[in-house]
Amino acid sequence: MPLEAIMMIIDNSECMQNGDYQPTRFDAQSDAVTTVVRVSDTQRLVLLIDERDEILENLEIAEMRDISSFRLTTPDPSVSKVPSVYIIQLRARRCSLLGTSVRAKKWAYGVLGRLFHRFSNPSQLPSTMQADYGNFAAHFVAVFAPEILVIYLRQVELYVAGQAWLSKKCQYQIFTFFTECIKPKSTWTLLKPHAQTLVETLRRDSAGVFPQLSFNAARQQLWESDPVDYVRVSVDEYESFATPVSAATTFLFSLASNRTKTTFMPILHINGFLQSIAPAPQRFGVLNMTAALGPWILRHPDVASGMEQFVGPEFASPEGYMRAIACEVLGTMTKEGVKWTSDECQFRAVTAALDDQELPVRVQAALTLTEMVVLYDSVKTAVSPQVGKVIQDLLKLSDETDLDILNHSMEVMVEAFQTELLPVAAQLTARLCNSYLRLIKESLVAEESYADVDTSIEVIMVNADEDKTYAAIGVAKTIGMIITSIENAPEILAQVQEVIICKD
Structure with missing residues (x-):
């Protein structure tokens, strides 16, 4: 044609x-x-x-x-x-x-x-x-x-x-x-x-980049009807390549990296909404754009210095999605090395979000706390007395969502707090073994159900629950890290080995 x-x-x-x-x-x-x-x-x-x-x-x-x-x-x-x-x-x-x-x-x-x-x-x-x-x-x-x-x-x-x-x-x-x-x-x-x-097209239902990243009706419906799926979509939406959100984000990346002098300031102009009395869905879009463009946008001194005062109040927002995006932006800023006025204030906000009633907020808080533990010694010291609770929260979230990225948080905590976790290593391993067996069984059931319909490998590859498969791999890796961390404690190592053998 x-x-x-x-x-x-x-x-x-x-x-x-x-x-x-x-x-x-x-x-x-x-x-x-x-x-x-x-x-x-x-x-x-x-x-x-x-x-x-x-x-x-x-x-x-x-x-x-x-x-x-x-x-x-x-x-x-x-x-x-x-x-x-x-x-x-x-x-x-x-x-x-x-x-x-x-x-x-x-x-x-x-x-x-x-x-x-x-x-x-x-x-x-x-x-x-x-x-x-x-x-x-x-x-x-x-x-x-x-x-x-x-x-x-x-x-x-x-x-x-x-x-x-x-x-x-x-x-x-x-x-x-x-x-x-x-x-x-x-x-x-x-x-x-x-x-x-x-x-900057600001019509809520328009085809601009900003509306794609704002909190729209589709996100609202998913937040209310299926918080677990909302978490999966919000964590992986930039990796779902055939969606408007991923394409709009890629468009932003290309503008910021290839035409920086021409387009960077117009992109920054959108942050003016944080200084105005903008509705929460539009503020969400600005913060979402900031999280997506973290490696570029946070290099600008005006953004880096002013973002803390805009993010902090959102932790007390009545809208759960604003608390979630505040955690995500805080984690992005932490990874980019932004210096905080007070690490303690940010730590308190994130630990409070770990107990939030909304599941997406708790997940983003766990991911952000992981970044803070890696980069800030003061936060690592503050987490040490309550690492047991943090680990339990991570296990619960992992079981609820089957997100592989939470296993990464677990690995970081196990590696950072090896001494503190020695007394509970056996109990932690038992929980992880239960999670691993559950994920494997559910993955096998899913594969069998697809095999009954069509035994072709293409169908299985498309339809199999990849989240559960990768989550199971992550859990196994965490168990391996626990075993490595207790090699110098023979008694505890024997307890952990017994747990694994019994589960097997």
């Missing part, structure tokens, strides 16, 4: 035809709501799309009659039911058309992005490919890339204005393309005037 044809697919905002579909304002943070379908003059039905951008059109007609089970809603509260006959007619007439249009746009973004990344970006082209693709890359970046960039920027403008809809996959592809455009001079010239706007 010619490049012009692919670009026309993206640039064509008319995804509905013959007046059957009426675009409306969408919830950009929703995984599902995409468009309003006009069924009659008085009734309207919201059609849902799943996370893969595919229409839920393969459901049985009998199943589709149960509207509430598929979260179908009507904009008019007076319309409580939509007759199933309308749903049947809708499937037959237009579902396939809408699904094809959405998928076509997604693949168009993907094709152009892959073409630019693999073969057409001179700044990214490996030396071994220069002979074959060097001329093509130079031509593409000079002729096609600027036109594609203009179309992408127009799509973002339409999305922000509520005149177009972009799925999460499309947002990811757009930000990835923007990132690729930062290094080449021809594309950076076009992107540069929009860089600050893309970072």
Whole structure:
């Protein structure tokens, strides 16, 4: 397919035809709501799309009659039911058309992005490919890339204005393309005037970097409905590469590292929200951006000196997510070597957060305390008398979340407080053995369930619970560290060996 044809697919905002579909304002943070379908003059039905951008059109007609089970809603509260006959007619007439249009746009973004990344970006082209693709890359970046960039920027403008809809996959592809455009001079010239706007777009439902990192409706729902999953997402969201959050963060990284003089101060400008009376979700976005850009943003003296006064009060915030992000930023600042006015004040705030009623706050507090123990002797001394409680808290959190990163915290504590943990080494090993056996059993059950459906290795690799597998490996490593730390205490070593043999 010619490049012009692919670009026309993206640039064509008319995804509905013959007046059957009426675009409306969408919830950009929703995984599902995409468009309003006009069924009659008085009734309207919201059609849902799943996370893969595919229409839920393969459901049985009998199943589709149960509207509430598929979260179908009507904009008019007076319309409580939509007759199933309308749903049947809708499937037959237009579902396939809408699904094809959405998928076509997604693949168009993907094709152009892959073409630019693999073969057409001179700044990214490996030396071994220069002979074959060097001329093509130079031509593409000079002729096609600027036109594609203009179309992408127009799509973002339409999305922000509520005149177009972009799925999460499309947002990811757009930000990835923007990132690729930062290094080449021809594309950076076009992107540069929009860089600050893309970072600072403050509409809660817009496609800017800042809204992606703010506390939005999707985060709120996850926080309330599944705190454990919220922790997993918040800890690993930058590693989930095919998401708008990871793409927006990568875009920030590239701006800060490749165009520092031009874009660093506009990025810093967002911190003005901490000095104003901004709502908590926007303050969360600023602190989240600070945590993401820690290696760059905290080098600036104005940020490093002023961040402490903004982070401290958030530990007493009534919103749990603000207390959690305060812990995360404190940990990031600690890793970057920021000097505190009082290490004791920060230590008290973090240890208090370890007893917070909200699980995500406790997890972030544990991770932050780990960083403080490694870098500050004063904090290590203060933790020493209560290391037993800290270890118990870590064990409980690890069992609740199965996060491998908490095993790293456990390893740090075991290594830092070998003497203090000698009296409880056997009990600690017993707890760890129980956790290890549980994780192994659950992983095996998961693999067996997938094997019953499809024995291919690809299916098992995709569906197996990797969190539990890595957590089990981390627990085994911690047990090994305990054994190493008590080699000079034969009596305790014998107790630990007995515990392990009995569990085995």
